[in-house]
Amino acid sequence: MTALAATTATIGTTAGVPVSWYLLLSALLFAIGTAGALTRRNGISIFLSIELMLNSVNLSLVAYSRLWGDRTGQIVVFFVLAVAAAEAAVGLALFIAIYRQRRTIDVNRMNLMQW
């Protein structure tokens, strides 16, 4: 094992940080992201909060992967990263198209379907 793996092999034994702390941190980040997504008016800021939420989910996936010693968590993170990239590209393209039409990204103004 390389130096990094040898060092990290001691992590997670009773002397280290319990995995539940990582899960708590992930919950906290998710809550912060949710608050942002619900509060902001700027479309890009909402998008950033969503990315924060996705990232907190990644953290909890890796934490569980560490807890159960199962690599599935890391692989799902891999896919989540790819999906987040695709979503960011399409979402930002949509924002550009919307901006061209309406010259604003304020989500309160996107009310064509409102009564």
Place this chain on the structure above:
Amino acid sequence: MSPGLIATLAKMVVVLGFLLTVVPVMVWVERRGSAMMQDRPGPNRLGPFGLFQGLADAIKFFFKEDVTPSAVDRPMFLAAPVLALLPALTTFAVIPFGPDLVFHGRTIHLIVADADAGVLLFLALASLGVYGLVMAGYGSNNKFSLLGSIRASAQMVSYELALTLAVVAAIIPAGSFRLDDVVAYQRAHLWSFLPQILGFLVFLIASFAETNRLPFDLAEAESELIAGFHTEYSAMRFATFFMAEYISMTSLSALGVTLYFGGWSLPGVNLPAGWIGALLGFGILIAKIAFCLAVYVWVRWTFPRFRYDQLMRLGWKVLLPLAILNLLVVAALTIAGWL
């Protein structure tokens, strides 16, 4: 302080010393080299052959007046040079610079960060280099800076793809992301530069684009954009951008040399164990990096600048397909057992 920590700190000091020394030397090389190519003497007054020109430039930068325009976005403006310098300095951490050293019974790998994800870390940290440019351009509150930085970031992101694919193809025969293993593979077989000449060319061109050097320096385009993204910077801040550019050139050359030219090893030469071997290994690496840097200077003063759309077309329509082709060929050859 465990001995491992002390060893790592010592290696960091060595690497940082090397990187920071490269900058004044490169200043001299650039100016004398360009002078030679343009058939003029170049700086020859300060010391023999003008060797102290780099030192004089450093002193000048220290004493110059530091002007910060009033309308700039202060946190971004001030943070941008630092953000440009950090990735340049940290990427060298995964490059092995000598054979293993046995010191007081411990085997020290001459590499600052012996991570399992070596090359991937290099690419990840190098991709953070975009932010320094973007923040400089945005924070300067200046049309030319913004334009320069947007061009630069689009260019860097586009060529990162070709660079990454070329790097991945280079590590396939070695079968590991760790650069130590890549060097060991090249010591056992031949230098990767020969079977992967296409990949090497892609890497070379992409590395010119990554470091914003001519013929791809649209970001700084002296004759087009005043000074591009670093227009509003003076004295020490400008020097920081300058340093960041030279250091990232050095790191990327070190990566290219390690992937394609065998790093610190010479074919068929078994370096003696101990300090002599380590110093010789480091010296060989420095010599190869010096050759690469000379090529950088050579190309800069030879070719005209690419236009922005030509640059993008080259990156996406030429280099990316070539890099993919190279990857397929190398993978096929490795599976067939020829590499």
Place this chain on the structure above:
Amino acid sequence: METAVFALFALLAVASAVVVVAHRNPVYATMSLVLTLFSVAVLFVLLGAPFIAALQILIYAGAILVLFLFVIMLLNIQREEAHHSGQAVQRWSAILGAAVFCGMLGMLLWRTHAAADRPLTGPLVSLKGLASELFTDYLLPFEIVGLLLLVAVVAASVVAKRPDAAPEAAVPSGAEPSEITTGAVTRETP
């Protein structure tokens, strides 16, 4: 030592997450998100996933957020305007809701740390294990994700394309000019 590193980067992650969510200027929010992603990447390394950490910095911080910055600068998105009626109530109820949610989730997770932590084994951390599992057990999702990225690239290019008014844009060779102008933001990195 490990606790100190965890504490530092967890604190950094939370602080920069709050800045992401609260700052009016979208450029500062994006740079804060870079810091958050970087801290979470360090936490990934602590959790024994150095490759995922490197991938997170490479993809998320190095490409996706650059794309965000591009769009923000291209559209010249200004600082969000200050308060208008009803915003304070909305903000505080969102914060309260998020806090309650976090509390509930926290309580759930705190009780779940049932199994003893196993030490990090070589196979868990190694790249070979990750890659072999990815390309054997998860080959179909891998290919589908590749297809998804292709679809995303095509979709983004089409949606963000500047609508061409002139008829000569219909000629295939006329595709170059619109590529240049939209090239800066519609390129996707896989």
